[in-house]
Amino acid sequence: MKLVYSILRVVGLVALAIVLAEISLENNDKYAFEVYPFLWLIIGVVFLIAIAIEISAGALHSVLYKSLTPEARAQFDLTENSKKEAKLEWWRKAYKNLLDKKPVENEGEIILDHDYDGIRELDNNLPPWWLYGFYATIIFAFVYMFKYHVFDGTTQREEYLIEVAEAQEAVDEYKKNAKGLLTANTVELLTGETDIKAGNAIFTANCVACHKVDAGGGIGPNLVDSYWILGGGVKNVFNTITEGGRPGKGMVAWKTNLKPDEIAQVTSYVLSLHGTTPLDPKEPEGELYVDPDAHVEQVEVEMKDSTSVEIKMGYDGE
Numbered sequence: 560m561k562l563v564y565s566i567l568r569v570v571g572l573v574a575l576a577i578v579l580a581e582i583s584l585e586n587n588d589k590y591a592f593e594v595y596p597f598l599w600l601i602i603g604v605v606f607l608i609a610i611a612i613e614i615s616a617g618a619l620h621s622v623l624y625k626s627l628t629p630e631a632r633a634q635f636d637l638t639e640n641s642k643k644e645a646k647l648e649w650w651r652k653a654y655k656n657l658l659d660k661k662p663v664e665n666e667g668e669i670i671l672d673h674d675y676d677g678i679r680e681l682d683n684n685l686p687p688w689w690l691y692g693f694y695a696t697i698i699f700a701f702v703y704m705f706k707y708h709v710f711d712g713t714t715q716r717e718e719y720l721i722e723v724a725e726a727q728e729a730v731d732e733y734k735k736n737a738k739g740l741l742t743a744n745t746v747e748l749l750t751g752e753t754d755i756k757a758g759n760a761i762f763t764a765n766c767v768a769c770h771k772v773d774a775g776g777g778i779g780p781n782l783v784d785s786y787w788i789l790g791g792g793v794k795n796v797f798n799t800i801t802e803g804g805r806p807g808k809g810m811v812a813w814k815t816n817l818k819p820d821e822i823a824q825v826t827s828y829v830l831s832l833h834g835t836t837p838l839d840p841k842e843p844e845g846e847l848y849v850d851p852d853a854h855v856e857q858v859e860v861e862m863k864d865s866t867s868v869e870i871k872m873g874y875d876g877e
């Protein structure tokens with residue numbers, strides 16, 4: 560029994576040291592022991608010291624015990640036993656108090672006077688363990704009500720929204736640095752020769768069947784003019800290639816076959832063809848797309864007649 564107590568004390572002490580280390584060295588989501596591996600060393604030392612203390616206390620105890628005269632020893636045993644007895648008695652009493660049951664011999668005092676075919680009912684007190692639990696729930700309910708409904712504590716919904724916002728921030732931060740994770744919002748026009756060449760290769764391998772080698776258009780629309788069905792500019796074109804055209808038109812979503820940075824390359828290649836003259840161009844389809852960021856270089860206003868004018872604008876890169 561003594562050995563069991565010793566082991567429990569040692570384990571308890573080590574556990575306490577670990578918990579204290581975790582609490583005091585708070586480190587976001589990581590365990591303190593992951594961040595500071597030398598803590599294991601400290602715990603090891605605590606463990607050894609605890610064992611040493613247990614051993615020397617045990618040894619001291621037995622040396623002192625052996626040094627007693629036989630009478631003193633008997634006296635000592637007696638007091639030890641009565642201490643143990645008193646402890647046990649305390650537990651027994653506490654257990655009884657928590658149940659608050661009438662002993663069988665006194666049941667007559669609490670029996671109710673109805674009788675159903677010999678089945679009778681006792682009017683026991685509610686067991687205190689249950690009753691105090693019930694009071695505890697009432698107190699909890701008040702605390703809860705005041706915290707969340709009177710003083711506007713953070714509700715589960717708000718906690719959820721806060722966490723989602725934090726996660727969104729982390730995702731944005733990650734996306735900023737990850738090249739393979741381009742989206743229509745973050746994509747930029749690529750102008751480097753290698754990117755345009757790679758885009759050309761992707762276009763030749765996947766797109767010429769419908770858009771023709773010179774992108775003049777076939778089954779798919781002309782991609783070199785200024786008119787776009789689904790919107791021009793790098794972001795719209797990236798989005799069209801990623802997500803596909805309108806349903807049933809034949810332009811599939813390429814995100815299943817091409818990686819985002821490949822789509823950015825082929826987008827940039829397609830846009831680099833803007834203004835070239837294909838052999839057999841298809842008629843423009845869709846709407847004239849004007850890049851909102853383009854720098855207007857020249858504006859020509861031509862009087863057609865007295866009521867209408869034609870405005871021609873030259874943009875960068877045209």
Ligand code: HEC
Nearest residue numbers: 765766769778779780787788789790799804805808809810
């Ligand atoms: C099976 C034929 C087909 C293939 C292959 C194809 N497209 Fe298309 N593409 C179309 C059609 C049809 C449309 C028109 C979609 C619509 O009207 O919604 C289109 C539309 C587009 C548009 C939008 C044009 C606009 O006016 O808004 C772009 C950009 C485009 N394709 C690029 C590509 C690229 C890049 C590839 C190769 C990765 C490709 N397409 C492969 C048939 C194809």
